[in-house]
Amino acid sequence: DTAVSQTPKYLVTQMGNDKSIKCEQNLGHDTMYWYKQDSKKFLKIMFSYNNKELIINETVPNRFSPKSPDKAHLNLHINSLELGDSAVYFCASSQSEQGSPYFGPGTRLTVT
Amino acid sequence: AQSVTQPDIHITVSEGASLELRCNYSYGATPYLFWYVQSPGQGLQLLLKYFSGDTLVQGIKGFEAEFKRSQSSFNLRKPSVHWSDAAEYFCAVGLYGGATNKLIFGTGTLLAVQP
Numbered sequence: 001d002t003a004v005s006q007t008p009k010y011l012v013t014q015m016g017n018d019k020s021i022k023c024e025q026n027l028g029h030d031t032m033y034w035y036k037q038d039s040k041k042f043l044k045i046m047f048s049y050n051n052k053e054l055i056i057n058e059t060v061p062n063r064f065s066p067k068s069p070d071k072a073h074l075n076l077h078i079n080s081l082e083l084g085d086s087a088v089y090f091c092a093s094s095q096s097e098q099g100s101p102y103f104g105p106g107t108r109l110t111v112t
Numbered sequence: 113a114q115s116v117t118q119p120d121i122h123i124t125v126s127e128g129a130s131l132e133l134r135c136n137y138s139y140g141a142t143p144y145l146f147w148y149v150q151s152p153g154q155g156l157q158l159l160l161k162y163f164s165g166d167t168l169v170q171g172i173k174g175f176e177a178e179f180k181r182s183q184s185s186f187n188l189r190k191p192s193v194h195w196s197d198a199a200e201y202f203c204a205v206g207l208y209g210g211a212t213n214k215l216i217f218g219t220g221t222l223l224a225v226q227p
Contacts, residue, residue, distance in 0.1 A: 042217070043215075048213060090155060090156065097213040103182075105159075
């Protein structure tokens, strides 16, 4: 019954590797997001998609590439991982671009 | 520039005491305001939101917040805190329009509840 789900919940990897985080929402929402929460708990938007179309790319390095195969999914692929990428990544969705985002449980990424 | 300030990094209250968490925003237009709660190791849960209308907003878990335009504030309150309320609380302002639809979050207030 999970509204917004993410896999994996934890991800530990070495510098230079490529990894993906998957997100799915079963709320029928049109808009999906990726937010990053750093070690000081600060939350900042990375991307937003509306009906599979990229709306916001918040000056995120090109190593980060979101992909939305359909309205219910927004995956995040990260190339050449760096130590500074260590954070918790939250997927979220909202009914419209002006709706209240519902957040997933987060994926804790640790780059060693 | 749009911003959200939560002046209190950490607050400790006794169980059963009242609670007020402060939030100030900077935004030129009428703001869309939110409060989220994050329990340890969990995602963010929406407590309440203000879009328009009545400036006193009721949320889940017995929380309420009051929008005060003159003070650019949206403080969160609860009359009697329970131990399960211990968590991190985030205030956010929604920026909407054109290609910009996102939330700007404050830095959070960590609430500890002592017996």
